[in-house]
Each structure stands twice: as C-alpha cells, then as structure tokens.
Amino acid sequence: MISTLPKGNNWGLSGHLYQYQGFWLTLPFLQRVMLVQQQFQAQPTDIMLCSAPRTGTAWLKSLTFATITRTSYDDSTTPLLFKMPHDVVPFMELFKMILPLLFFLRCLMMDPKDTFVSMYHIFTRYAKSQNTQPIELDEAFELFCEGVSWYGSYWDHVLGHWKARLEHPDKFMFLKYEEMNEDTVLYLKKLAEFMGCPFSSEEQQKEVPEKIVKMCSFENISNLEVNKSGKHREGQDLETENKIYFRKGKVGDWKNDLTPEMSTHLYIKPLFPYYLHSLIMESHFDSHVEQDNEDEFQKSFKEIISTLPKGNSWGLPDHLYQYQGFWLTPPFLQGVMLAQQQFEAQPTDIILCSAPRTGTAWLKSLTFATITRTSYDDSTTPLLFKMPHDVVPFMELDHAHFSANRHLGIPLLATHAPYSFLPTSIIDSGCKIIYICRDPKDTFVSMYHIFTRYAKSQNTQPIELDEAFELFCEGVSWYGPYWDYVMGYWKARLEHPDKFMFLKCEEMNEDTVLYLQNLAKFLGSPFSSEEQQKGVPEKIVKMCSFENLSNLEVNKSGKHREGQGNLGIENKIYFRKGKVEDWKNDLTPKMATRLDQITQQKLSSSGLSLN
Incomplete structure (x- = not known):
C-alpha cells in the first residue's frame, strides 16, 4: 500500500x-x-x-x-x-x-x-x-x-x-x-x-x-x-x-x-486566510467574543501589511501595498488573500476578469443580460435598478470568505485579481474565464479620472495628471503593473484556449453584436435563429450600451457599497465617457509615445498587441 x-x-x-x-x-x-x-x-x-x-x-x-x-x-x-x-x-x-x-x-x-x-x-x-x-x-x-x-x-x-x-x-x-x-x-x-x-x-x-x-x-x-x-x-x-x-x-x-520576503510569504500566503477563517468560525460558536476576534484580526492584518512595500495610492487615503508583484489597496488585498485559500469554484462558474477601468461594468452587463435573457427582458432586468457591480459581485469583496451564499442560478462572478492570484479552485475546476483588456493609454486616462472624481467627492485634493502618469508607467497603480497583469491572462489564454475567452475593449466596440454572439456561444447559451430574427442580441447591446446605462436613474443617483466605509462610491463616478481613444484629450504626444513604447517592450514576442 x-x-x-x-x-x-x-x-x-x-x-x-x-x-x-x-x-x-x-x-x-x-x-x-x-x-x-x-x-x-x-x-x-x-x-x-x-x-x-x-x-x-x-x-x-x-x-x-x-x-x-x-x-x-x-x-x-x-x-x-x-x-x-x-x-x-x-x-x-x-x-x-x-x-x-x-x-x-x-x-x-x-x-x-x-x-x-x-x-x-x-x-x-x-x-x-x-x-x-x-x-x-x-x-x-x-x-x-x-x-x-x-x-x-x-x-x-x-x-x-x-x-x-x-x-x-x-x-x-x-x-x-x-x-x-x-x-x-x-x-x-x-x-x-x-x-x-x-x-x-x-x-x-x-x-x-x-x-x-x-x-x-x-x-x-x-x-x-x-x-x-x-x-x-x-x-x-x-x-x-x-x-x-x-x-x-x-x-x-x-x-x-x-528574509523579510520569506517572512511575508509564510505569514500571508498560507497562514493568514486560515487564521481569519478560524476567527470567523469562532465567532459563529462564541458570539460574545466576536468583537475581540475582530480586534485581533485587525491587529494581525496591520502586522502583515507593515512588512510589504508601500506605494502612492494616487492621492487616496490608503496606500497601495505590493503583494506577489502587484499593487493593491488593503480591502482588496485582504479579500484576495482570503479568496486564494478559501474560495471554492464550481465547474459551471463563469469568472469575469479585468483590470480596473478596462470595460468591467460593460462586460458584466453584457454577460448578465445574455445569461438571464430567458428570465428577464430589457424592461424587467435587474440592470434597470442595480448598477452592474451589484448585479455581478466581485469575488474578492463579496465571496472571499464563504461562497455558499452565492446566487446558484447565476454562475457569474467578477474579479480584478491578476491571473496568478486566482484561487486554485478556479483553475482546477475547469470553469470558464472571460478576460477583457484595453489600450493602456485609455486605461490610464480612465483610471486617472475616476480617482480624480472620487477624490473630489470626498473633498480631498486630486493627484496631478503628470504624477499619476509617472506612477502608472512605473507600474504603481491598482493591480498594476498593467502590462504584467495583461500578460498573465494572455499566457493563460494560450495554455487553456477551450476555457478562456480573451477580449479587447476596442475590438468589441467596433462590432459589439458580433462579439456578443461569440460570447453567448462561449457561455454555452448561443442565440437561436429565432432570437436573432427578433433582434435579441441587438436589444441586449443597446440595453448595455454606455449611453443607456449611464442615464439610468440608479447610475445617476445611487451608491455602490453604501455603508461600507471607503468602499462606498457614487455610481455616477463609474460612468464617464466610454469612448475609444479618449486619451487624446488628456495625453500629450510625448506621453502617448512613452506608453506605446512601454507596451511594445513589455509585450514583445508575445503575439499580443494593445495599441
């Protein structure tokens, strides 16, 4: 034996x-x-x-x-x-x-x-x-x-x-x-x-x-x-x-x-999620110690991040912390570490992956509307009264602790986590992954403006464009370096082509109906001939368009994660222009050339182009 x-x-x-x-x-x-x-x-x-x-x-x-x-x-x-x-x-x-x-x-x-x-x-x-x-x-x-x-x-x-x-x-x-x-x-x-x-x-x-x-x-x-x-x-x-x-x-x-790196690796990667899990478990058994556990957890988390390199969070209150090669804020860092060890993916799951400001809300809307089209139409869909991030939750913020409370009838989850951060259960389960990326120039400009708008909503001084640009080029941005992030998913797509769909925001924008039809096939729910005759794909594209979503009352006056501290943000901040090549209104030719050169250098010999 x-x-x-x-x-x-x-x-x-x-x-x-x-x-x-x-x-x-x-x-x-x-x-x-x-x-x-x-x-x-x-x-x-x-x-x-x-x-x-x-x-x-x-x-x-x-x-x-x-x-x-x-x-x-x-x-x-x-x-x-x-x-x-x-x-x-x-x-x-x-x-x-x-x-x-x-x-x-x-x-x-x-x-x-x-x-x-x-x-x-x-x-x-x-x-x-x-x-x-x-x-x-x-x-x-x-x-x-x-x-x-x-x-x-x-x-x-x-x-x-x-x-x-x-x-x-x-x-x-x-x-x-x-x-x-x-x-x-x-x-x-x-x-x-x-x-x-x-x-x-x-x-x-x-x-x-x-x-x-x-x-x-x-x-x-x-x-x-x-x-x-x-x-x-x-x-x-x-x-x-x-x-x-x-x-x-x-x-x-x-x-x-x-070494400090070895210490951090031991403390964070394997132990921390188990440790928090134990505190959560104990609070279920002993409700009277819940506050003590929370205090102990916060103390331990502060000790963990105190060992990590810190970076400028583009003028926002929290720092960025470098963990396993990428920069994250504490709430997302905490969620990622938990999800890495605890999240249990199902073979039927569909994981929507994207870096911030690369078409996340648009992809969420299109996939949700496509999967639920037999349950809702363009007059009853939850997208009319919930913003996309509430309809398709983020794994690291909503299901990192326990995945049992998910909506089992809707297998969609989203994440901003780099590919190397994904829980092994996602890879091992064989569930489908859809990734969307965007030209780094538009990504940077969109990211800069959401940070600026958020800072103003908090009555704080926004970061200057030139300073944000330098940080982005150095890789110090939410989930950055952006190029390393993209390359992680590109390599995964090459290794698992049957389970991976790699999308570019610009190409989708040129012919959204065509890409939506491809998306539906990948999801295992292709549009029937009858649906295509009735113009269902076109209706979904129209319903999920920037023009429509940004003008819904929920996205003009609602608030995402209301009551959750710094995570709370007005929905309207997420919707700005939704245009390709809007970077031309903010970047000088010299700045655009510099970003293009970095992109060419980082992606050379990969077979991938983002410009």
Whole structure:
C-alpha cells in the first residue's frame, strides 16, 4: 500500500515522506499510525498532548507531567531530572498508538515562522550527527510552504485541532506557544484547572506554580546532564541525541534566518486566510467574543501589511501595498488573500476578469443580460435598478470568505485579481474565464479620472495628471503593473484556449453584436435563429450600451457599497465617457509615445498587441 502513496522530499534525511490521509509522514511513523488507528483504546481519564513537531512539545510535556505528579515528586526528585521529556511522556504513535480525539485534549501551536526555523535546524543537526549533507534553507523553505514537512501541511494540522476545539470546547484546550511564553505561570494555572488538579491556595502561597515553571524552563531543562549527553530511544530506530532537541526556545528567533520576503510569504500566503477563517468560525460558536476576534484580526492584518512595500495610492487615503508583484489597496488585498485559500469554484462558474477601468461594468452587463435573457427582458432586468457591480459581485469583496451564499442560478462572478492570484479552485475546476483588456493609454486616462472624481467627492485634493502618469508607467497603480497583469491572462489564454475567452475593449466596440454572439456561444447559451430574427442580441447591446446605462436613474443617483466605509462610491463616478481613444484629450504626444513604447517592450514576442 505504501507504494501507492505520493512520495515527498524528507528534507535531505534518508527515506521519503509519504502523504497519507492528507498529511506527510516518514515510514516509521506512518507504519505505526496505520497499525493502530483502529486498535488504540482510550480511557476516559486519558490526557492527550497534541502538537506538530517543533512547536513546544517538550515544554508542554514537562509542564503537564510536573503539574500532574507534583504530589509524588518535587523539583529535586522528578524524573525530568534524569529523563528527557519525550521519555517521560511517550509518543503514542511510537508505542503502537495513534491520536484519536479523546477525553481531554491539549493542543499547542506556534508561529509558522519559528516552527519552520526550528524544524530546519533540528533536521540540520540530525543530518550532521549522521554525517550526511543537510538540506539548504531555501529548499526546506519551499517544501514547508508547499506543506511537505513532517506531519505537514502545518496549517492543516493546526486548523484540524482548532476545529476540534470549537466542537468540543469543554474537552479541548488550545494553547499558543507565544502567549504561554509571555505569562507561563498564568497558563500553567489554567492548565492545572483544565486537567482537574488546580493549585490550592497553599500551593500558590508556596509558589509551587512558579517552581514548576522554573524547573521546566528551557534554560533549566536544556542544561540538565541527561539532555546534554543522553540519547532518546537509544538502541532503537529513530535514536537521536537529546541535545539535538534543545536549541534556543525563543520567540521570534526566525528573524535570524528568514528574509523579510520569506517572512511575508509564510505569514500571508498560507497562514493568514486560515487564521481569519478560524476567527470567523469562532465567532459563529462564541458570539460574545466576536468583537475581540475582530480586534485581533485587525491587529494581525496591520502586522502583515507593515512588512510589504508601500506605494502612492494616487492621492487616496490608503496606500497601495505590493503583494506577489502587484499593487493593491488593503480591502482588496485582504479579500484576495482570503479568496486564494478559501474560495471554492464550481465547474459551471463563469469568472469575469479585468483590470480596473478596462470595460468591467460593460462586460458584466453584457454577460448578465445574455445569461438571464430567458428570465428577464430589457424592461424587467435587474440592470434597470442595480448598477452592474451589484448585479455581478466581485469575488474578492463579496465571496472571499464563504461562497455558499452565492446566487446558484447565476454562475457569474467578477474579479480584478491578476491571473496568478486566482484561487486554485478556479483553475482546477475547469470553469470558464472571460478576460477583457484595453489600450493602456485609455486605461490610464480612465483610471486617472475616476480617482480624480472620487477624490473630489470626498473633498480631498486630486493627484496631478503628470504624477499619476509617472506612477502608472512605473507600474504603481491598482493591480498594476498593467502590462504584467495583461500578460498573465494572455499566457493563460494560450495554455487553456477551450476555457478562456480573451477580449479587447476596442475590438468589441467596433462590432459589439458580433462579439456578443461569440460570447453567448462561449457561455454555452448561443442565440437561436429565432432570437436573432427578433433582434435579441441587438436589444441586449443597446440595453448595455454606455449611453443607456449611464442615464439610468440608479447610475445617476445611487451608491455602490453604501455603508461600507471607503468602499462606498457614487455610481455616477463609474460612468464617464466610454469612448475609444479618449486619451487624446488628456495625453500629450510625448506621453502617448512613452506608453506605446512601454507596451511594445513589455509585450514583445508575445503575439499580443494593445495599441
């Protein structure tokens, strides 16, 4: 059966990692896990200590053992003085046992950055003790990020225990290494209460908790002779020198090994969405902590973006932040990070993709009207009383957390996210993607004017055209650089031509009816001969024209995302001219030439032209 499992790099150590039930294990651990999953019989009085490797396991074992046995031993007689913690509290899977959810559970987790660094160093030290070549840090980092580590993916490991804690709060204690380190005595008292052996008033007066904390401290445990010269599992498989398990035991030690980029990658890409997901989950179970969770989330998000490069947001209040090569504002950045891990696409979904100010509202209108034409006509369509961005929601703003509340009968979703940002579920599901782009000159001018109009609506000073132009050319614009954005979708279209439709705003403007007919075919709902005889495509084109939409009352006086803070914006701001080559009214010949040259340089040899 082992031969059928996916194999992974064991970080340079002998043997492979094997992926079993979603997690990576070495062969010795995997054999024991498979052997006892069905056999181990827990007792109601059992207390199970659960942790991923290198997250404070030895510390938790020491504290709990010392607390439970404090009436049998003191700090001069405890077995912790002559046995290392892993020998005092054995691993279930190494004694032909595995971890089911039992009576009392305590789970300890640690910041992934410190977890990775600690794991890397123990592997390096073990490799050296075996006279083998250690793995390089960069290679180990990539494996860890991909989830290929002992009992990884680390984030799935943590989230599994977190969900269990929410389902069984009376039987589950969830600890964070960093918080325990800040006030270990306080957490030890909570631990004793959870285990049913709280410290008495007399014990507290005698400072028994403080003595246990001192005895189990890294400084004390690591300097015991048994942990400097002894061996764990001596004479058995997995024999390891005890000293290998003790390195620094410090919070934030990752700063000595990880670059800022590595730190940001670990914190944002895999962990942050899970972390927020856990906060959302907890608020469903414990409504009274909802505000606390929100405060904690905001604190964490600020910490995340504080590590990212900042750019000028064209005079608007928020900065732009550079994430994975593109510039975003905090609300969109937050939504993108959530969607990357949580959004679940369906095979029938149709994703409308576009950079800002490249025909997004027009594409939304045309596709919505086409798909719903048997349900609505040009006198009943929701486009008459809702603006296009409300009819076809943005994935990163409306469905990044949970996609279960979508309108299942209308498979349309939109996004401004670059192709490389799209959730893997969109690619894996095989759903259809429609992308629209626009001449960079008109894109820039349209973007500049919407920013200017928005600034004026907020009574703030708009950015000057020349300054905005320089920023755009440098790639510092919403979801910019624009050329990288376009090229991402162009390459995807070449790779997946059957699932991808690539549109140019200018070409669509020349013969909208023809392109609408092609669009309908791509959507799987082509216009019938009867519909074409009745002029249905022409009616949809007319209904979705700039002239018609911009003059609807909802788009003249309504407000998009009303009540949502800085995201709230008057609908009329989205509608300006809708004309091709309007850039000639704002750009000098020199500015137009510069943009054309950048476009030619960026798109050279791609087979794509935007001018």
